[in-house]
Amino acid sequence: MIETLGIWIAALLTLCILSFLYKDNPFYRFAEHLFVGLSAAYWVVYSYYNILWPNLIQPLFGQGQLLLIIPLILGIMMIMKLFPKVGWMSRWPLAFIVGSYSGYHLITYLQSNAVEQVRATLVPFIQIESWKNLFTNPGVMTFLNAIAIPVVIVGVITGVIYFFFSKEHKGVFGGLAKIGVWFLMIAFGASFGYTVMARISLLIGRMYFLLHNWLHLI
C-alpha cells in the first residue's frame, strides 16, 4: 500500500515537472519548491547523523577525544560567515582546507593526470603488429586499430601546439595548430554526443518508470 502510494506521488511529481516543457505553470512551481525544500531538509538531517554525529560529536563528547576540539573550533569559525561583523573568521578554516587539500592533491593529481598520460603517448608511432593484421585481414576495424596510435600521437602534439601561445600561429606552426583545433572540435563533438545520450537516458528512465511501475503497460 505504502509502495503504491509512493509510486503515485513520484509519478504525479514527474508529470508536474515535465509540464514545464509546455509552459511555466503552478504544478511545476509546486514540484520545484517541494524538491528544493525536501533536498535542503534531507541534507541537514543526513549531515548531522552521518557526518557531525559519528565524526565529531560522539567521539568528542562521548569518548573524550579532545583533539577534535580543533576541527570543532574551525567549524564554528566557518559558520561566522553568516555574521558580517565577524565574517572574516571564516577565511581561516577555508585557508586550512584549501592549503591542506592542495598539498595532498598536487602530487597524486600530477602523477595520474599528467605523467601517466604522457607516458601513454610514448609508444612506437607505427605498431607493426597492427599493420600486419591490417594487410592479412583488411577491414574497417583492423584499419582503425592500425591508425589508432598515430592519431593519438598527432592529436596530442597538435593539440598542445594549439595551446602554445608564445609563438604566433603562422606558417607550419599555424597549420599544426589548425589540425589541433580539428582534433579539439571532434573531441567536443564526441563529448556533446555523449551528453545528448545521457539526457535521453534520463528521459527513458522516467518514461520507463511511468509506463512500467505506474501504469503497468510494459
Next chain:
Amino acid sequence: MNIIERFEKVDRRIIFLLVLLAVIIPLLFPIGFEIKASEPVQKFYDAIEALIPGSMVLVSCEYDPSTMPEVYPMNQSLARHCFAKDLKIIGMGLWPQGIPLNQASMEQAAEEYQKEYGVDYVNLGYKAGGIVVISSAAENIPNTFPLDYAGRPIEEFEIMDGVRNFDNIDLIISLSAGDPGVREWIMIAQGRYGKKVAGGVTAVSAPAFYPYLHSGQLQGLIGGMKGAAEYETILQTSGTASRGMDAQSIAHGLIIFFILFANFFYLIGKRRKK
C-alpha cells in the same frame, strides 16, 4: 510566410513532443536492435572474469537517484556477475545516496544467487571526505569503516575476517556520476597503491575517462546506459538498460535528423536572404 520561414519558427514544443514519442513508442513496442559489446565494456567484464572464486571486489557507489537510469543497471549487473562467479563484494560509497542503491542491487542479486549478508557481501556505508577516505581505507579499512551501513560493528561479519587494507582487495570498481568518483579512485588506489581499478560512469563523463583506459590506469569502463546495456548483453541478461536501447537509438536518429534538417533549411534561408 513560406515553408522555410515556417520551419525556422517552429514551436519548440513540437520538437519536445516528437522526442517524447520517439522514446515512448519503442518502449511500448520494442524493436530489438542488436547490442554489441564495445572494447571498454568487454575489458570491464574480462577484469571480473579474471578473478578466482572467493576474490574480494570493492564496489564504491558515487551516484544518486538523478543518474539511476544510467548507473543503477550497471550496479545490478555487476552484483549479479560477482555472485555468479562466487566473488565477495565489499560495498561502500563516497556519495551518501549511492549506499541504499548499492544495497538494493546487492540484496536483489543475493536473493537470486542465495548469498548471505556478512558472509558473501557487506555494505560499509558512506564516509564523508572523498579522496581522504580512499587513502584512509587503503591503509586501514576497519579503522575507516568501523560500522556497516546499518551501524553494526564490521568485525561481526565473516567476510571482513582478515581484511585489513587494500592488500586484501583484488579489484576496485567505482560506479560514479561525478566527483569524488572514478578519478579519485584512479589517483589514490591505482596511482599510489597500484590496485586494479575499473569504472562505470554516466555518459556525460565517459569521454573524460577514455584516456585512463588507453593508458592502462583503468581496467575497463562502462559508459552510460549504452555501456550498461552492453554489459547486460555479455552477461546474457535483460535489464532496464537493454530495454531502453531501442528508445535511445530512435531518439538519437531523430536528433540527427533534426540537426541535418535544421542546418539544411538554415543554409537555404541564408542563401535566399543574400
